[in-house]
Amino acid sequence: MAEVAGGGQPEAEAAELRERLRGVKHTVVVLSGKGGVGKSTFSALLAHGLAADGGRQVALLDVDICGPSIPKMMGLEGEQVHQSGSGWSPVYVEENLGVMSVGFLLSSPDDAVIWRGPKKNGLIKQFLRDVDWGEVDYLIVDTPPGTSDEHLSIVQYLSASHIDGAVIITTPQEVSLQDVRKEINFCHKVKVPIIGVVENMSGFICPKCKKESQIFPPTTGGAEKMCQNLNVSLLGKVPLDPQIGRSCDRGQSFLSEVPDSPAASSYRNIIQRVQEYCDQHRPQEEKTI
Amino acid sequence: MAEVAGGGQPEAEAAELRERLRGVKHTVVVLSGKGGVGKSTFSALLAHGLAADGGRQVALLDVDICGPSIPKMMGLEGEQVHQSGSGWSPVYVEENLGVMSVGFLLSSPDDAVIWRGPKKNGLIKQFLRDVDWGEVDYLIVDTPPGTSDEHLSIVQYLSASHIDGAVIITTPQEVSLQDVRKEINFCHKVKVPIIGVVENMSGFICPKCKKESQIFPPTTGGAEKMCQNLNVSLLGKVPLDPQIGRSCDRGQSFLSEVPDSPAASSYRNIIQRVQEYCDQHRPQEEKTI
Numbered sequence: 001m002a003e004v005a006g007g008g009q010p011e012a013e014a015a016e017l018r019e020r021l022r023g024v025k026h027t028v029v030v031l032s033g034k035g036g037v038g039k040s041t042f043s044a045l046l047a048h049g050l051a052a053d054g055g056r057q058v059a060l061l062d063v064d065i066c067g068p069s070i071p072k073m074m075g076l077e078g079e080q081v082h083q084s085g086s087g088w089s090p091v092y093v094e095e096n097l098g099v100m101s102v103g104f105l106l107s108s109p110d111d112a113v114i115w116r117g118p119k120k121n122g123l124i125k126q127f128l129r130d131v132d133w134g135e136v137d138y139l140i141v142d143t144p145p146g147t148s149d150e151h152l153s154i155v156q157y158l159s160a161s162h163i164d165g166a167v168i169i170t171t172p173q174e175v176s177l178q179d180v181r182k183e184i185n186f187c188h189k190v191k192v193p194i195i196g197v198v199e200n201m202s203g204f205i206c207p208k209c210k211k212e213s214q215i216f217p218p219t220t221g222g223a224e225k226m227c228q229n230l231n232v233s234l235l236g237k238v239p240l241d242p243q244i245g246r247s248c249d250r251g252q253s254f255l256s257e258v259p260d261s262p263a264a265s266s267y268r269n270i271i272q273r274v275q276e277y278c279d280q281h282r283p284q285e286e287k288t289i
Numbered sequence: 290m291a292e293v294a295g296g297g298q299p300e301a302e303a304a305e306l307r308e309r310l311r312g313v314k315h316t317v318v319v320l321s322g323k324g325g326v327g328k329s330t331f332s333a334l335l336a337h338g339l340a341a342d343g344g345r346q347v348a349l350l351d352v353d354i355c356g357p358s359i360p361k362m363m364g365l366e367g368e369q370v371h372q373s374g375s376g377w378s379p380v381y382v383e384e385n386l387g388v389m390s391v392g393f394l395l396s397s398p399d400d401a402v403i404w405r406g407p408k409k410n411g412l413i414k415q416f417l418r419d420v421d422w423g424e425v426d427y428l429i430v431d432t433p434p435g436t437s438d439e440h441l442s443i444v445q446y447l448s449a450s451h452i453d454g455a456v457i458i459t460t461p462q463e464v465s466l467q468d469v470r471k472e473i474n475f476c477h478k479v480k481v482p483i484i485g486v487v488e489n490m491s492g493f494i495c496p497k498c499k500k501e502s503q504i505f506p507p508t509t510g511g512a513e514k515m516c517q518n519l520n521v522s523l524l525g526k527v528p529l530d531p532q533i534g535r536s537c538d539r540g541q542s543f544l545s546e547v548p549d550s551p552a553a554s555s556y557r558n559i560i561q562r563v564q565e566y567c568d569q570h571r572p573q574e575e576k577t578i
Binding site for chain 2 (some may be wrong): 028033034035036037040065066067069071073094108109111112114115116117118119143145146147149150151152161172173176178179181182183185186189190205206207208209211214215216217219220240242245246248249250269
């Protein structure tokens, strides 16, 4: 485990962060209340999708310090961070898709990072201050579930630059939606705009009989009803597809492995909507500043 | 949100904790690396299962401060903690099954608890020190995913009394198993015995055609192979059953709602094994102290 600094001077730090993130055009934070709803999968596919046409530079930052899945999902397990004159270099999947995760600092993927909050916050700060992302169109931040240290830190540190908004991932059942409502309240409190909600694992089509089952039943109307009630956009519903898990375990993009599946089509629509949101919102804000 | 104290004096505290937990015979901590693998569901069913014969007194403590699902799953949403002369009273599902969760301190179930580590640790300490559990046979502790503040705190505070062991919950796919290996390393480092691993969402039987599909495919051999490799017990595999989510959303015990299902049968076997582990281990240790 690399040694990670904790402290620093707030004002100088904000200036450093601002300077470092000056080249980042759009920042999207991916949140979920509950874990295991497909948040890292979505972050990975959002990064793949945005980088797909080769014209955009995309950065994917994994701030799930205790359970980083991004290296595995991006096919980068075992990669290490390199230090250059201008800071830490991201690990590149493609020329236009760079990734940073605590996973790249571990000597084995099974190592446990047993850290309390302040140490996690220190690493997140270091990721934002010391990683040389260069000029990037989109910085995607994958977070752990909840509303605690990592979330407060990323919002606090990124306030030196800009957050376009948050995408919140859920599954259809009420125990998951309950935590999404908490996440929405968190966004309101810390003043992060909500781009919208994605409902994952929304029905399963049996590969044998082609009939659909609700594995995580939307007993209270699912994300659709919740979004209506809370006046938040529903970006889309993605059906359960065992190929998604297989692609993740292999470190491949499900979007390019099974492009014609209903789930891939749904992900592409959602990615398109996130992109449109960013395109519409950022230029206006820049004008007013 | 109730006001929660943070500080205190370590030595006096340990004595206080020891005194308070003197009546607890067995403590089982439920862990998972990744979220959303059914950890809280397992904790809830373990508590229900152990309390089922009415002869045992069971306590269920939810230390998932930012995403408490236990009140909903136990049908206790909207309940509040009562203060008595001897401390905070648990909320009782049955006479012999008491529950404590941060959820009982919130004015609405949608309230976000936006707390950094130290405040979370303070509440966990308060749960252990101030809740009047009385004489209990089993204290089940449901934790959030990961290896951070909540986990370190619960292990540290419970070291004043005793932890029988940990049950680690996973799903079959490699991204989940990878986090379980971290959790196993965590247990080794903090010297908590591992009772065993439970593989949840292990196959899905289509209710229409009765054929089985792997929704979260065990691309690396699932929990079974991992347990063999790491010399850890596999307590059992539980198939996906949409009724589990439905029962959780309704706050009912799946074990009593659908007792004849393969999933309920598997859960009962696992609960039996946890109970046997505790019966075998605790008395010996008591003799040696």
